[in-house]
Amino acid sequence: MLIVMKMDASERELDDVLERLSQSGFSGHVSKGVERTVIGVVGQTYPELREIFEILPGVDEVIPISKPYKLSSREFQPEDTIVRVGDIDIGGDELVVMAGPCAVESEEQVVETARAVKAVGADILRGGDFKPSTSPYSFRGLGPEGLEFLACARAETGLAIITEVMGPQDVDLVSRYADILQVGTRNMQNFVLLDEVGKARKPVLLKRGLSATIQEWLLSAEYILSQGNWQLILCERGIRTFETYTRNTMDISAIPAIKKLSHLPIIADPSHGTGKWELVSPLALAAAAAGADGLMIEVHPNPDKALKDGPQSLNFDNFELLMSRLALLATALGHNLRSRRSPGGK
Numbered sequence: 045m046l047i048v049m050k051m052d053a054s055e056r057e058l059d060d061v062l063e064r065l066s067q068s069g070f071s072g073h074v075s076k077g078v079e080r081t082v083i084g085v086v087g088q089t090y091p092e093l094r095e096i097f098e099i100l101p102g103v104d105e106v107i108p109i110s111k112p113y114k115l116s117s118r119e120f121q122p123e124d125t126i127v128r129v130g131d132i133d134i135g136g137d138e139l140v141v142m143a144g145p146c147a148v149e150s151e152e153q154v155v156e157t158a159r160a161v162k163a164v165g166a167d168i169l170r171g172g173d174f175k176p177s178t179s180p181y182s183f184r185g186l187g188p189e190g191l192e193f194l195a196c197a198r199a200e201t202g203l204a205i206i207t208e209v210m211g212p213q214d215v216d217l218v219s220r221y222a223d224i225l226q227v228g229t230r231n232m233q234n235f236v237l238l239d240e241v242g243k244a245r246k247p248v249l250l251k252r253g254l255s256a257t258i259q260e261w262l263l264s265a266e267y268i269l270s271q272g273n274w275q276l277i278l279c280e281r282g283i284r285t286f287e288t289y290t291r292n293t294m295d296i297s298a299i300p301a302i303k304k305l306s307h308l309p310i311i312a313d314p315s316h317g318t319g320k321w322e323l324v325s326p327l328a329l330a331a332a333a334a335g336a337d338g339l340m341i342e343v344h345p346n347p348d349k350a351l352k353d354g355p356q357s358l359n360f361d362n363f364e365l366l367m368s369r370l371a372l373l374a375t376a377l378g379h380n381l382r383s384r385r386s387p388g389g390k
């Protein structure tokens with residue numbers, strides 16, 4: 045439910061409405077637009093509320109939200125959400141690139157990769173350290189020690205860090221190191237974890253579940269927003285279909301669909317989306333052309349020796365080539381590629 049205030053409503057009237065909401069067991073999220081102030085009501089609303097609030101001084105109208113997801117919907121907030129990480133804006137007119145290894149393997153590996161991706165224009169270093177793994181016998185990450193390696197890479201390069209948090213018990217620990225908390229595809233409906241990252245005061249990247257509909261994904265986003273964490277970014281990373289040639293099917297259509305349905309920023313991960321390094325650059329460009337606010341790309345100094353996801357990782361040369369192509373595309377689209385490089389140059 046949205047409460048739209050009159051153009052000339054006073055601060056006092058706004059406060060009174062918020063107070064009344066809280067007395068009724070709801071909270072209000074205020075967005076002050078150029079023309080009008082709107083209060084998004086957080087909580088399980090019911091039709092009778094409309095009459096109660098519509099007659100309060102300063103209230104223009106009360107509008108129910110038709111979608112099952114509320115806070116993440118464009119109806120709730122027409123303006124794009126911009127998530128700020130240091131001096132980086134995700135969701136504005138910049139195309140933000142997050143790059144790095146699937147898994148943190150050693151200090152040297154992660155620092156070397158951080159330097160290489162930064163040199164050609166990446167904005168944020170990715171590196172999984174608590175690794176979800178389909179098989180319990182494959183590499184499951186270095187754990188706490190690896191977080192120190194990520195911190196070294198940030199100290200060396202100044203790049204912000206995104207890394208995955210796998211369980212609610214690790215949110216505090218990972219928050220001490222990460223600039224963005226990543227919730228992976230397998231955990232998109234781990235509601236206890238969603239509640240916990242919702243309480244954290246850190247930006248969160250929520251990947252789409254591998255068999256989740258867009259509506260289910262936005263309902264998961266709702267868990268995080270309703271805990272009061274509005275620094276939320278979505279990430280399309282491919283979904284499961286009947287196709288087996290690719291690891292997943294990269295759902296490019298989800299990007300403009302999310303832009304229509306939600307105010308949240310959305311980035312694309314064509315590495316997991318395709319599972320094949322040769323397909324990563326074409327799909328990265330397609331995602332940018334479809335309106336993605338950023339990209340997440342797996343990059344490894346030596347993909348053949350990677351402990352995880354080598355077949356979908358770009359080596360440094362191929363990542364540089366992708367960055368130069370992205371710069372050309374960004375120009376054509378009128379986007380700003382942060383740390384823009386001349387094509388092919390450093």
Ligand code: PEP
Nearest residue numbers: 172228229230251281316
């Ligand atoms: C990852 O980004 O390291 C990862 C495990 O991705 P996903 O959750 O999309 O499989």
Ligand code: MN
Nearest residue numbers: 146342352353
């Ligand atoms: Mn991976």
